[in-house]
Amino acid sequence: MQITAEMVKNLREQTGAGMMECKKALTAASGDMEKARLLLREKGAAGAAKREGRTASEGVVAALKSPDGMSAGMVELNSETDFVARNSEFKHLARELASRILSTTAETVDALLDAPAPDGGQPMRHQYDEVIARLREKIALRRFARWHTDTKGIIETYVHLNDKIGVMVELSAPNGETDEMRRLAKDISMHIAASRPQFLSREDVPEAIIREEMEIQRQRAAQDPKNANKPDAVLDNIAKGRLSKYYEETCLLDQPFVRDPAQSVQKVLAAAGSGIEVRRFLRYMVGEELEG
Numbered sequence: 001m002q003i004t005a006e007m008v009k010n011l012r013e014q015t016g017a018g019m020m021e022c023k024k025a026l027t028a029a030s031g032d033m034e035k036a037r038l039l040l041r042e043k044g045a046a047g048a049a050k051r052e053g054r055t056a057s058e059g060v061v062a063a064l065k066s067p068d069g070m071s072a073g074m075v076e077l078n079s080e081t082d083f084v085a086r087n088s089e090f091k092h093l094a095r096e097l098a099s100r101i102l103s104t105t106a107e108t109v110d111a112l113l114d115a116p117a118p119d120g121g122q123p124m125r126h127q128y129d130e131v132i133a134r135l136r137e138k139i140a141l142r143r144f145a146r147w148h149t150d151t152k153g154i155i156e157t158y159v160h161l162n163d164k165i166g167v168m169v170e171l172s173a174p175n176g177e178t179d180e181m182r183r184l185a186k187d188i189s190m191h192i193a194a195s196r197p198q199f200l201s202r203e204d205v206p207e208a209i210i211r212e213e214m215e216i217q218r219q220r221a222a223q224d225p226k227n228a229n230k231p232d233a234v235l236d237n238i239a240k241g242r243l244s245k246y247y248e249e250t251c252l253l254d255q256p257f258v259r260d261p262a263q264s265v266q267k268v269l270a271a272a273g274s275g276i277e278v279r280r281f282l283r284y285m286v287g288e289e290l291e292g
Helices: 005-015 019-028 033-050 088-102 109-114 124-135 179-195 207-223 232-250 265-272
Strands: 058-065 071-079 140-148 153-160 165-172 260-264 278-285
Touching: 005 019, 005 033, 005 124, 019 033, 033 124, 058 088, 058 153, 058 165, 071 088, 071 153, 071 165, 071 278, 088 109, 088 124, 088 140, 109 124, 109 140, 140 165, 140 278, 153 179, 165 179, 179 265, 179 278, 207 232, 260 265
Parallel strands: none
Antiparallel strands: 058 071, 071 140, 153 165, 165 278
């Protein structure tokens, strides 16, 4: 069968593959468009397997709330280069994955990719594999999260720094969702993105970390010439005082609020009304804890 320029053009538009690759696939498929698409996908999958050993430490975070605001999903999708991370098709894939999170109960990456679409359409793996084939880089769905709240809670999402940082936060809202509560939740999520808390409160800091930090601060106090010959009890008190600074840096409720550093986040919540608290938060930053 003669392979026409129009056939090559159509296949290229559908797959994003190069013209010569499309022509070879159509020739091998005897002009069968669907078979040629499959051949290109298989070739893309083979290429992806070869790239598996590479590090994908660039990428984006996408976060999405359900229409009723009662659920939210967040995903980190990695690529090898920032060039691909800025690609509109790559970003669209991340948003589609975040959307699919909300319509499934999948708990693993493979389960999410293979979950049937709610409208009976194709699983996300089909689109995922096609994007990998077109962009020709290792792409990895690193992690995702799905939250649900109740009628006395509110969930907010926030994506910052060119989609490199994503946040989900859940507040208790005794009076339900209001414009004021929504603004507060957004402000708290922006604070989390900027201030990078590791824990919600002091009570959430593991004892092992507290002991380690106390020892660090005690050693620093002992090495300060101003504290020469001071008894151990005094050095311990100095270390405890400095531990408060550690809490201010790492615990959300102790941190100075980004919009008003004179107040802690805890004081901002207290001023907003009785019973308003942060139930939980989650912060993703692209590539954190990944080695290049």
